[in-house]
Amino acid sequence: MTVILVTGGSGQVGHELVARHWPAGVEIIAPSRAELDLTDLSATKAFLADRKVDAVINPAAYTAVDKAETEVAAAFETNALVPAVLAEATRDAGVPLIHVSTDYVFDGTGSEPYEVDAPVRPLGVYGASKAAGEYAVTLGNPRSAVVRTAWVVSARRSNFVKTMLRYGQERDVMKVVADQRGAPTFAADLADALATITLRMMADKGAPTGVFHFSNDGGTTWHDFAAAIFDVAKAKGLKTPRLEPIGTTDYPTPARRPANSLLSTARITRDYGVRPRPWRDGLPQLIDDILRTAA
Template sequence: MAEDIVDILVTGGAGQVGRELARTSWPGGVCLYMPTRSELDLGDADAVRALFAATPFKAVINSGAYTAVDKAESEVADAFAANAMGPAILAEVTKAAGIPLVQVSTDYVFDGLGEAHYAESDPVGPLGVYGASKLAGEVAVRTGNPRSVVLRTAWVLSPHRANFLKTMLRLAADRPLVRVVDDQTGSPTSARDIADTLATITLKMIADPEAPTGVYHFVNAGSTTWAGLAREIFTLSAVLGGPSAEVEGITTAQYPTPALRPANSRLSTFKITRDYGVTPRPWQDAVAEIVAELHQEPTP
């Protein structure tokens, strides 16, 4: 007997997490539908409804977003259209279809002024437009489709697209010294590990209508500063014969940006381990895997 097809809609397929979702080892029968922005405009409610009318999706993973944190300060409408209205439409259609929605969110919903790891129940207070737009998306998802999970993550790294790790290796190829912010703390997190976690959540929600819902945090275990992360990247790269540089730690004030960043981006992962059995690996292991992959097959 042929396997039942399990169609899952994935938005943001060209991003770091989306690309890793495509590489995830899904069970037999799972079919990912990953339309480009030109193929599906999440801001077009009629187009989204038409897609759902044509395909019996079993779940949706929304990993797409407007992620230009600094540009968002001057492109407020664009940020909210992608990060709030898009999720609102997905929440509406998934609720009508009776299927779960898994939404990717961010540490930027917090102000970063706390000293402990942030729990899901801690008060939010975004510092800028990007964080505010992602928080609005969370609210839209949670109120629009109660059978949903919001997965907050932070400091995402992968061999794909532009990210801090790849930027550091590029800079090290051209200069002996790199100045990096050393007073912001967080957990470097593999997009591959995020994708695996999203798959775990989504498959459980498809199989069990009573699967846990709500807001969850996922980051790799442990924490460091951006400067500490840069030093680890260069140490790993040097061992493999790749580019390396000395790191000079600087303050946030010495590297001003249009959007403020949380000083503390550490997220507690206790809840997702308890409810979904996901135990994050150390961030150092995740970073080492990415550096090794880039060394073997350089990615533009």
């Protein structure tokens, strides 16, 4: 039996990792925060020493981007110290660590999709804490992969698609930011990509390591993403609002967001054969899942 530890199993990405179909012979262990608070670093070390695992996938994170601006220590604890401990423990055990990171490590001033080796320059505390986690992982365990993603959506927790569907029922007009670009990512598709990397890294000590990017295919803006969500919702007979484009400056938030969050997925395709499908293809199914989960 091959054992994989998945952290953050109650989160968007963690849930899909736990729920997906793994090959026969793979056992997933996914302790809840109540069973293992990762920021209890000695408990995390002890857990990994006790349970012999063959790989660790770490999507757990402090993800409250705006709150991080004031909760600096909490963000760095979860996003930098925890990955450092996981890297050390997995290196000592000689097993791979697959870590999830973010587009927020970039400042978003570039006009093209970011390549994996583009300079990191976070705009806020959350991005800085995730950048620190990336260094901890790549320096701490040579058999590691850092997979950056962006604009994650699923039928669980809170995310842009769920928010738009909810507000769409409540409001007649919706103002949505039209000057931030990115590509939505289905948590389930990201989970499949993480599984592909993990299974290959476990099987092959020479499998590619380092930084990868995964998001679904097709750049858009939050405004145009909302328009696509409401198109699908309308076709399903839901009430939809009138949509108005606004600028980032019209919607101030405590943490600055990158204007360009597009990630080049060329490396994950080249090294692992992962080809992200267009996000527009998966949107109707996701909306069905959200409506079913809410019913």
